[in-house]
Amino acid sequence: MSVRLVARAGSDARQWFERRFRVDTRALAALRVALGTILLLDVLLRARHLAAFYTDAGVLPTSTLRNVVGTPALLTIHALSGSVWLQVCLFFAAGLAALALLIGYRTRLATLLSLVLLLSLQIRNPFVLNGGDTLLRRLLFWGLFVPLGERLSVDATEATDSTPQTAVSGLATVGLLGQVVAVYAVNAVVKLRGDAWLSGRALALVFDLDHYTVLAGDLLAPVPLLPALLGWSWLALLVASPLLVGLTGRARGALAGLFVAGHAGMLVTVWVGLFPLVSIAALLPFFPAFVWDRVWAVVPDGWDRWSASRLDGHAVGTIPASVRRALGGLRRPLLILVLAAMLVSNAATLGVAPVADADVPEQSWDMFAPAPPGVDGWFVAPGTTTAGREVDALATAPLSWERPSKLERAYPSTRWRKYLLRLRSGDTEPRRAALAGFLCQRWNRTHERGLERVGLVFVAEPTRPNGTDPQRREALGTYSCRSATEKGNSRVSPVPR
Template sequence: MTSNGSDAGDAPGRLRAALAARFGVDERALAVLRAALAALVVVDLALRARHLTAFYTDAGVLPRSLLAEQYGVLAQFSLHALSGAAWAQALLFGATAVAALAMLAGYRTTLATLATGVLVTSLHYRNPLVLNSGDTLLRMLFLWGVFVPLGRRWSVDALADRTPDASDGRVASVATAGLLVQVVVVYATNAVLKLRGDRWLAGDATERVLHLDMFTVLLGDALAEYPALLSALDRVWLAMLVGSVLLVALTGWLRAAFAAAFAAAHAGMLATMQLGVFPLVSVAALVPFLPPAVWDRLPGWRRTPGVRRLPVERWARRVDGALPLLALPRPPRALVRWKRRVLPPLLGVLLVGLVAWNAATVGLVGVPAAAPVDESPEPRWDMFAPTPADTDYWVVAPGRLAPGERVDAFHGGPVRWAEPPDVAASYPSSSWRKYVANLRGGDPALAAGFAEYLCTRPGAPEGLRSVEVYVVEEAVVLDGEGETERVRLAARNCSGG
C-alpha cells in the first residue's frame, strides 16, 4: 500500500519528466538552430539579391500598386513596400544581413532574432508570388525562436556572461513544444494530403516528380531511370510522414535516428530537385529533435585542438561592448513577473491555434462561422500532394522589334518553342519558376505585370515594340513524350502606341 501510494503521489512528477523528455530541447541544439537559421537567411538574401529589381521594386514584375491591388492585407505588413526604389530595397537587404550576422554570432540574440524575423517576413510579404513552403516554415521557426533561449550556448552573449540564468542544459517550455510540434504538423498535414491521392499509394509519385524537367537537377535525371528504387522510396517516405508524430513520441537515440532519416530525405531532395532553400530549412528545423546524447558525443570548442587555446571569451567581451547603443536596460522585475505569467498561456493558445488551423486545412475539423478566414482554407504544406503535377512548362516571350524581326524578350536570342535542353536551367532561379507557376491560372493582371516588366527592364532588346508571354505546357508521360500546348498569359504594346 505504501508503495502504491508513493507511486500515485509521484505520478505528476513522472508526467512532467515524460513531457520534458519529449518537448524539451537541448541548449546546444538551440545554438545550432540559431546559427543555421541565420546562415540560411544570409544565403537566401544573396540568392534573392540577384533579382532585386525584378521582384522587389516598382520597376519589376510586381510594383507596389499591383501588390496592394492583389494582396492588400499583406502589403500593409511589409516594410519593403514603403518604397519602390532599388536603393531602398538594397538598404533593407543589408539591414537584414546585419541582423542575421548578429544572430549567427549570438550577439544580443533575442533582439537579433526578432529583427531578422521581422525583416524576413517583410521581405516575403513584398512579393508572395515567389514564395514556397520553405519560406513559410522559415517564418514559423523565427516565430517560435524568439521565445526560446537561442543564445544560451555557443554565442557572444553566453561567453560575455549576458545569460547568467542557471540551467541544466535543457529547455522545456510551451515555446520549445511549439518549435517541435510545428515540424510534426508540416509532415502530418502533408501525409494526410498524400493519402488522399492515388499516386503516392501507387508508388510512382517520385518518378513522376523527377520527370518534371522544370524541377530536376543534378542526380534527378539519373535516379529517374530506376523506377523500382523510386517506388520503394515513395513508400518509405509516405510511411515516415504518416509516422512523423514519432519525432516527439520517441526519445534518445531512436529519436535521433528518426530525425536523421528525415534529414537524409531532404538532402536527397536537394541533390535531385530545384527547390530553393526549402530542403535546407527543413534540415535546420530537425536540429531541435536531437537529444542530449548526441551533443554529449561532440567534443565542444573548449576541447578542440587549435581552438581551445584561443582567447574566445576575451574576444566575445570586446564584441559585446563594441556597440553600446544596443545595451538595453534590464526590464523592471514586475514586468518580468508579468511576462512569466502571461506569455506561456498566450503561446499555448498560439500552439493550439496552429494545430487547429492546419487540421482545418485538411478538413479534419470545421472552421467556426465567426472565424475571420474562408470556410475552406488552403493547406500550407501540400508539397507534391495529393498528386504531383502532371504538366511540365517553360516560358517563351516573343517580342517584336520591327516587321519580320522577333526576339525572345525573356531569354534573349531567337524565339524557340521547342523544349529547352534543360528546362530547370531555362528559369533564372527557382524563384522565377515559382513566379511563373503562380501566373498560370492567376489573375491576368499579374501576367500583365510580367509583360510590362519585359518591355521596360534594363537590358530589354533595343527597339522592342511589343511582347507576348506564353508558357508551353507538356503533359508528363513516363514512357514517352507528351503533347505540348501553347498558353498565352499576357501581351503588351511596349511602344505605347
Template sequence: MTTADSAGAGRSTSRERLAPRLRAAIRRRLGIDPRALAAFRIALGVVLLVDLALRARNLTAFYTDAGVLPRATLAEARPLGARLSLHALSGDPRVVSLLFALAAVVAVALAVGYRTRVATAVSLLLLASLQARNPFVLNAGDTLLLQLLGAGLLCPLGARWSLDAVRRSGAEIADSTTDSPESTAATPADRVAVAADRVAGPASALLLSLAVVVYVSNAVAKFRGTTWPAGEAVGLVFRLTYLHGPLGGLVPEWPVLLSAATYGWLALLVASPLLIAAAGRIRAALAGTLLAAHLSMALTLQIGVFSVVSATALVPFFPPFVWDRVERAVAPAAERLRRLPGPSGTAGPPIGDGPIRVLRGWAAAAVPALAAVLLVALVAWNGMALGLVEAPGPVASVSDPTERGWDMFAPDPPSTDALVLATATTADGDRIDALYGDRVARDRPPSDARAYPTARWRKFLTRLADDPGPNRVGPVLAHFCDRAAEFAGEDGAPIRSVTVSAVDVDVETGETRVDELGTRSCSTP
C-alpha cells in the same frame, strides 16, 4: 496500522514514484537541449542569409516598381500586405537594397547570438515584410521559416554558443567580485537554460510540433491520392523537368528505385510522430534520416529554400548525446578561440529594480501562456486545413484553411510539365529569350519552351498562368520589355514586342498545350 491504511500508503507511494518518472519522460520528449537551440539559431541565421542572397538576384524584378509586381498592383491584389509591408513603402531599388542589407546584418547577429531576442524579433519583422511584398513567389518553405522564427523568439536561443552567453559569463564573473545577486545580461529563461540539460515547456513543445505537424499533414494529404500509395509519385515528380534541380536530370529512371524512394519517403512521414513520441537514439536516427532526405531534395529538385528550412526545423530534435560529441569534436578549436582577445564581458550598468526589470519579468511570465495558445492554434488550424475539424464562422469568414495546408506534391504530383515561352522580338526581326537572354529561332516552337531560372520565377509565372488577369500580366510584360532591352545591349536593335506563353506538356502522352498570357508592344521600330 490497518490493512486499508497500508494499501492507501502504498498507492500514495506509487503515485509519488510515478509522477517524477512521468515528468522526466515528458521532459525527454518535449524538452530541447540548449545546445540544440544554439545550433538551431545558427542554422536560422544562415538560412536567412541564403534566402536573402537568392532573392537579391531578382531584387528589381520582384520587389520594386520596375518589376513584375509594382506596388499599385500589389495593393489591388493584396491590400493588407501592401499596407503592412515595410518593403512596399518605396518602389526604389536603392531603398529595397537597404532593407535587404539591414536584414542581412540582423541575420548575422542572430547567427552569432548577439542580442539574440532582439535579432530574432527584427528578423521576424523583416521577413514577414519581405514575404508580404510579393506573396506570389512564396512556397511552403517560406511559411515554415516564418513560423520557426516566431517559435524561436519564445525560446532561449542565445543561452549557449553565443556572444550573449560570453557577455553573460563575463558579467557573472564581475558580479561575483561585487556581491551582485545576479547577472543583468540574461533573461530568467536564459539563466535556467544555461543550468538545465533541457529547455522544456510550451515554447519548446511549440517549436518541436511545427515540423511534426507539417509531416503528419502532408502524409494525410498524400494518402488521399493514388500515386503515393501506388509507389509512383517520385517517378512522376522526376519526369517534370521544370522541377529539376542541379542533379535532378541525373536521377536514373529505374522503376524499382523510384518506387522504393516513394514508399521510403511515405514511411518517414508516417513515422514522423516518433520525433516527439520517442527519445534518445530512435529520435536521433529518425531526425538524421529526414535531414539527409531533405538535403538530397535540395540537390535534385528546384524547390527553393524549402529543403534547408525543413532541415533546420529538425535540428532541435537531436538529443544531448549528439551535442556532447559535437562539443568534443570542436573543443580544440573552441579553446583556441577562447584564448583570443575578446569582449570584456561587461553587461553595462545594472538595471536594478526599475520598470525595465519589471517588464522583463512580465514578458518572461507571459511566454509560456502565449506559446500554449499558439500550440493549440497550430493544431486546430491544421486540423481545419485537412478537413478534420470544421472551421468556425469567424475563421471561415477571414480565410479558408483548406487552401493553406501542407500539400506539397499531394494528394498527387502534377502530371504536366509546366514550362514558359518568353520571347522578345527586335526591330530587326531577331528573337531573344526574355528570361534567359539568349537568341532563339524566329518561329520558336512550343517544344523549345524552357523551365525557370529560379524557384521563385517558377512560382510567380505558374501562378500567373493560373490567374492571367490584365492587371497582373501588364506589369510582367513591361518588365520583360526592359529585361530584353538589357539583354540586347546598347548596340542591339530596339525591342519591338514581347510575348509570354505558358506551355503544358503531359508527361504521359506528350500532348502539348500553349496558352498565350499576353503580348506587349515595347517600342516603335
C-alpha cells in the same frame, strides 16, 4: 490515498512531457547557427532579383500589390517605397541581423529583427514563396522563446557567471517540435488521399518533371523500381513522423537522422531552393544528448561557456521591473494562442476547419501531394520590336519554340519558377500585366529597337514517365508596350483578340 495517486499521476505526466519536449541547449545552438546561415543564403539568393521582385520597376509594383493583396500589405517595411535604394538598405540590414544570429550576438534581438525583416519581405511578394519560407519564419518565431544563444555564442563567452543549463522545456519547445511534426503529418495525410504515392508512381512522376529534377535525380529516374522504393520509404517516414515526439533517446535520434537523410537526398535530386536546408535545420532539436556529446567533443575549449543571454542582462538594466513583469505575464497566453492557431491552420489545410478564401497563397504542407504536378514546361514571351523582329522578351533572345536542353535553366531561379507557374491559375490578370510591363521596360532599356507588344505563353508538357511528353501552348495574354515606355511605368494595355 487518492491525493497520492493524483500527485503520482501528475509527476508521471510531467516526466513524460519532459522526456519528449525537453531540448538540449546545444541543439538550440546548432539550430541558431543553421538559421543564421540559411538567412544569409536567402538574402544573397534573393538579391540577384531584388529589382525584379521587390521594386516598382519589377513584376509586382506596389500598385499591383495593393490591387491583388490589399492595402494592409503596403504597411510592411519593404512596401514603404518602390525604389531600389530602400530594398538594398533592408537587404543589408537583414544580412547583418542574420550574421548576428549566426554568431549569437545579442541573440534574441537578432532573432526578432530577422523575423520582422523576413516577414516584411515575404509579404512584399508572397507569390515567390514555398513551404520552406513558411517554416523558416515559424522557426524564428519559436526561437524568440527558447535560449538560442545559451551555447557557442558571443553572448555565452562574454557572460560566464550563470548557472549551467543543459536543456529546456515548456510551451515554446512544444511549439518548436510540434510545428515540425505537423509539417510531416499533414503532408502524409494529404499524400494518402491520392493513389500516386501508395502505388509507387509518385517519385517517378517527380523525376519526370525536368524543371524540378537535377543532378542525381536524372540518374535515379531510369533505374527500375528504385523511384518506387524511395517513394514508399519517404511515405513511411511521413506516416511515422508523430514518433519524433513519441520516441525518446536513440530511437528518436535514429528517426530524425532518417528524415535528415531524406532531405539531403532532395538537395541532390530536385531543385526546390532552400526548403531541404530549412527542413534539416528544423530537425536539429530532435537529436538527443548523446549526439551532441559527440559533436561538442570537437568544440575548442573556451568557445562554449555557460550563460544566460547577455540581452537578458541588458534588458534588466534598461527596462523597468513592472514592464518586465507585464511582458513576462503575456508570454504564456501568447504561446498558448499561437499553439492554438497552429492547430487550426493545419486543420484548415486538411479541410477539417473552415478557412476564408484569400488571394495571397498561404503555404500549406502539400509538397507533391496528393500527387506531383502532371505538367512540365517552360515559358516564352514572344515579342515584336518596332523593327518587326520577333524575340523572346523573357529570355532576351531571338524567338524560339525549341525545348531547352536543360529545362531547369529556363527559369532564372526557383522563385522565378514559382512566380511564373502561379500565373497559370486563378485570377492573375493584374500580375500578368505587371510582368509584361516589366519585360517591356527591361528590353527597352537594353536594346536600340524597343518592343511594340509582348505575349506570355506556357509551353506545357503533360508528364509521361514511360513515353514522349506531348506539347501544347497555353496563351496567357498579349500586351501592348506603348504605355510601358515611360521610365518607371510598368502598366501595359491588353491587345484586343
